[in-house]
Amino acid sequence: MRPLDGVKVLDLSRILAGPYCTQYLGEMGADVVKVEPPGHGDDTRNWGPPFVGETDEAVYYLAANRNKRGIVLDLKSERGQEAVRRLAASADVLVENFRPGTLEKWGLGYESLSAVNPRLIHLSITGFGQTGPYRDRPGYDLVAQAMGGVMDLTGEADGPPAKVGLPVADLNAGTWGIIGVLMALQARHLTGRGQYLDVSLLDTQLAWHVYAAGATFYDAPRPRRMGSAHPSIVPYQAYQVADSWLIIAIGSEKLWRAFCGVLGLGIAEEPRFVTNAARAAHRDELNAMLSAVLVTKPADEWMKIFDAASIPAAPINTVDDIYADPWAAEREQIVRLPHPGMGTYVGTGFPVKASDTPARPTSAPPLLGQHTAEVLAEAGYTAEEIAGFLEG
Structure with missing residues (x-):
């Protein structure tokens, strides 16, 4: 049936x-x-x-x-x-x-x-x-x-x-x-x-529209074009690695601390980055630090590291790629x-x-x-x- x-x-x-x-x-x-x-x-x-x-x-x-x-x-x-x-x-x-x-x-x-x-x-x-x-x-x-x-x-x-x-x-x-x-x-x-x-x-x-409409209804700062980046969550976008691009989606403070750990960056508790709101306020300087590390390894190597640590990340597939998976x-x-x-x-x-x-x-x-x-x-x-x- x-x-x-x-x-x-x-x-x-x-x-x-x-x-x-x-x-x-x-x-x-x-x-x-x-x-x-x-x-x-x-x-x-x-x-x-x-x-x-x-x-x-x-x-x-x-x-x-x-x-x-x-x-x-x-x-x-x-x-x-x-x-x-x-x-x-x-x-x-x-x-x-x-x-x-x-x-x-x-x-x-x-x-x-x-x-x-x-x-x-x-x-x-x-x-x-x-x-x-x-x-x-x-x-x-x-x-x-x-x-x-x-x-x-x-x-x-x-x-x-x-x-x-x-x-x-x-x-x-x-x-x-x-x-x-x-x-x-x-x-x-x-x-x-x-x-x-x-x-x-x-x-x-x-x-x-979800939160984009909410920004209008409550006269809050409006979303704007940001490429793959998120207006509220940081880091949450595409990053260039040694051979291609990966997206990384850090949606909680627990993930943020784990992410810093696998990247070997001792910045998880820094006041500039300790909360999502702080990271959003210092988005550009944080992304510069992350990019300097991420570009050192190819996508496959990073994906093994991120999967082992349960870090949300993914390659940016072509349509051919996803149907071949x-x-x-x-x-x-x-x-x-x-x-x-x-x-x-x-x-x-x-x-x-x-x-x-x-x-x-x-x-x-x-x-x-x-x-x-x-x-x-x-x-x-x-x-x-x-x-x-x-x-x-």
Whole structure:
């Protein structure tokens, strides 16, 4: 058994935030039907290079679309709209990321669909939400990172603002979409009714602010760009060693004393460094002392020393490095599934390990329209009607 066995999800979303959400709902057992427009399908099918396999599958598309059955419908046509209504009538969840008002224009908004299926949970993921002055703006990950304060806090102190190396606004919104769907499914157990979920990229960026927001709310000194350094904890950043870089994270006074011991520095009880607050006040001079010692040994040698003393430290891996680490296989963080166009699909694993109802991948991302006939037949369409859909 998987926790969402029996739950039907109608996925009208594209790009990343919505598909990321529905991919993992599928991993938890939901039957996810992904609806794509005819011709080009989800925009990310063309977002490359890289493309892989005999059918030139875009790696970007493959990354967020497994555990789904794929169908093609033209939502701008009456026939496509009617098919969505029929599918939504028996669905538990609908996920979409159209700009506000688009589905209403097609007669597919929450009010219309919930009148037919009061148990329907409708998740809408947009750039800025369904209300407010930015409602109608197009939303992209980079826009949300910029407006949400993330870029201002990312990068070196004397450099320009930088985006995070992964599309964190999209991924964060998709994750909160999963949380919202699970919340609404639980609420439906109590009320018997579905509901509308409004999730935005910008809202979910603000949910990440934690102590940065606190500094603003309490008019305290504001966080600033500091590269890998932490605004409050010292030492807690990347340091250059003899052959590369390591991060070192000293988050307690006990660790600070142990760290000084393995470095052979007799400064643990010095007034300038005896507490974290003191170290933060003397950050530059402390880092100069630490760097002079750390640069004398290579990363592997330091890691053996730090591991033996339980000092939190790590190499700065490339993506290649972490998937080559035996840890990734041991933790089932690499998934392989058969794929009709490329032989074997490879993707990332589900990060929650459940003892009784584990999630598991079931199928590779679908080819464009791969399951159109199958899904429409389940919805009650005749063979002749299905042929009309397939012919366009």
